[in-house]
Amino acid sequence: MGPYLIRRLGLMVLTLTVTSVLVFVIIQLPPGDYLTTYIEELRAQGEMVPQERIDYMREQYGLDKTLVQQYFVWAGGLLVGDLGYSFEHDVPVEALIGDVFILTLVVNAATVLFVYIVAFPIGLYTATHRYSIGDYGLTFIGFLGLATPNFLLALILLYLANRWFGTSIGGLMDPSYLDAPWGVGKVLSVIEHLWVPVVVIGTAGTAAMIRRLRANLLDELNRPYVTTGRAKGLPPTRLLVKYPLRMALNPFVADIGNLLPQLVSGSVIVSAIMSLPTTGPLLLRALAAQDYYVAGAMLMFLALLTVVGQFVSDVLLAVLDPRIRLGGGLAK
Numbered sequence: 001m002g003p004y005l006i007r008r009l010g011l012m013v014l015t016l017t018v019t020s021v022l023v024f025v026i027i028q029l030p031p032g033d034y035l036t037t038y039i040e041e042l043r044a045q046g047e048m049v050p051q052e053r054i055d056y057m058r059e060q061y062g063l064d065k066t067l068v069q070q071y072f073v074w075a076g077g078l079l080v081g082d083l084g085y086s087f088e089h090d091v092p093v094e095a096l097i098g099d100v101f102i103l104t105l106v107v108n109a110a111t112v113l114f115v116y117i118v119a120f121p122i123g124l125y126t127a128t129h130r131y132s133i134g135d136y137g138l139t140f141i142g143f144l145g146l147a148t149p150n151f152l153l154a155l156i157l158l159y160l161a162n163r164w165f166g167t168s169i170g171g172l173m174d175p176s177y178l179d180a181p182w183g184v185g186k187v188l189s190v191i192e193h194l195w196v197p198v199v200v201i202g203t204a205g206t207a208a209m210i211r212r213l214r215a216n217l218l219d220e221l222n223r224p225y226v227t228t229g230r231a232k233g234l235p236p237t238r239l240l241v242k243y244p245l246r247m248a249l250n251p252f253v254a255d256i257g258n259l260l261p262q263l264v265s266g267s268v269i270v271s272a273i274m275s276l277p278t279t280g281p282l283l284l285r286a287l288a289a290q291d292y293y294v295a296g297a298m299l300m301f302l303a304l305l306t307v308v309g310q311f312v313s314d315v316l317l318a319v320l321d322p323r324i325r326l327g328g329g330l331a332k
Contacts, residue, residue, distance in 0.1 A: 008314065012307045019303040020078070020296075024071045027292040027299075034087040035063055061087055068214040073297060084293030088286070093297050097282065101301070103172055104278040107197055113203040114312065115209060123213030127238065130218065138210070145207030148268050155201045158274065161196050171275050172197070200270050209252070216251060220244035246320065253316045 035057055058064045062073060077084055083093035122142075126135045161167040171178075173189040180186055220226065221244050229239045271280040279298050286294035 005315075009310050012311060016300070016303060020075050020145065020300060021071070022301045023296055024067075024074065024292070025302070026289070027168050027287070027295050028067060033063055034292070035061060037290060060111065071162065074293065078159075078297075078300065083297040086286075086291055086294050088289045088291045088294075093293050097103075097279070097297065100277055100279055100282055103276075105188075106173070107194065107276070107278060110194055110198045111202040111205070112316065114198050118202075119206045119209035119213065123210045124240075124245070125216035126210065127214045142207040142210045145203045146211075148203065149177070150200055150244065153203060154196070154270050154273050155194045157200060165192075166197070167192060172277060183310060197270060197274055197276055200274070208256050212251060215250060216248035217244055246311050249320060252315050253320055277317045 039054060055064075059118070062070060065073070074084060083097075085091075086093050086096050089096050104287070122138050122145050129135050172193050173186060174193075177189050179187040223244070226239065226244055229243065232235075242284075270276070271278045272284070283295060283298045286298065287294075
């Protein structure tokens with residue numbers, strides 16, 4: 001296990017390095033830069049911008065350097081925790097995205113818990129009660145979850161939350177707490193608003209996981225070892241949990257590497273509709289404004305989630321399923 005972990009950690013560092021180069025190149029692909037766009041907006045408003053001011057601002061933002069120099073300045077800052085400076089908001093990136101990352105992680109963690117807590121009992125029930133009324137009913141609800149657009153469900157739940165519970169529409173907290181320091185009242189306000197985006201973002205993932213767990217579990221329940229276990233008199237619950245369920249979990253463990261980045265990046269439309277202060281809308285705005293320090297920091301955050309998730313899923317797969325060998329070869 002030790003050599004494998006060392007190899008994987010080295011691969012993670014290499015992957016993040018290559019990803020940082022690709023992120024920087026992609027952000028720089030659109031013509032011009034933030035300063036060029038900003039100057040054009042000033043001139044469109046009739047304001048004269050002298051060349052001396054342009055040169056000063058270009059030097060201040062570090063845009064007078066070559067692209068290679070800009071990359072090494074940015075990447076070197078990432079290594080020491082310096083995420084750079086936001087051109088558009090005129091503040092350090094860490095000050096801009098600090099609360100955004102916290103709220104994004106809160107929403108995503110709650111969504112993951114919601115997906116697993118709801119999907120696993122339903123998936124187990126539909127697989128062990130195949131073709132029953134409950135199976136048909138829950139399957140129908142699952143198909144509705146897959147077919148309902150997230151943005152439409154978001155609008156419906158926002159209306160119902162405001163009509164039934166008096167919850168303010170949009171955002172993750174009451175407007176009175178937006179600029180207030182964190183305290184008990186602000187945390188309770190976040191909890192009050194949290195259930196709507198969690199249900200909206202998690203609905204499609206829950207429905208898909210139910211279908212996958214049911215299909216995988218039904219496949220395992222038809223295996224000869226299950227028939228042998230029943231013939232030997234193993235209790236049904238013990239037989240289900242110890243063998244078929246354990247094997248059916250492999251695809252879900254393998255998906256951990258994609259789960260968090262998908263939740264972060266896949267909720268952009270919902271976040272925009274619901275005015276959520278999460279990474280999605282901020283990333284879109286940063287890309288549109290060519291505020292590449294903000295966009296680069298957020299894209300590297302997604303890359304970090306991906307490689308860490310893949311590492312965790314690989315290790316858990318090796319622990320969960322003894323048929324999987326870390327070395328990639330057949331067991332002897």
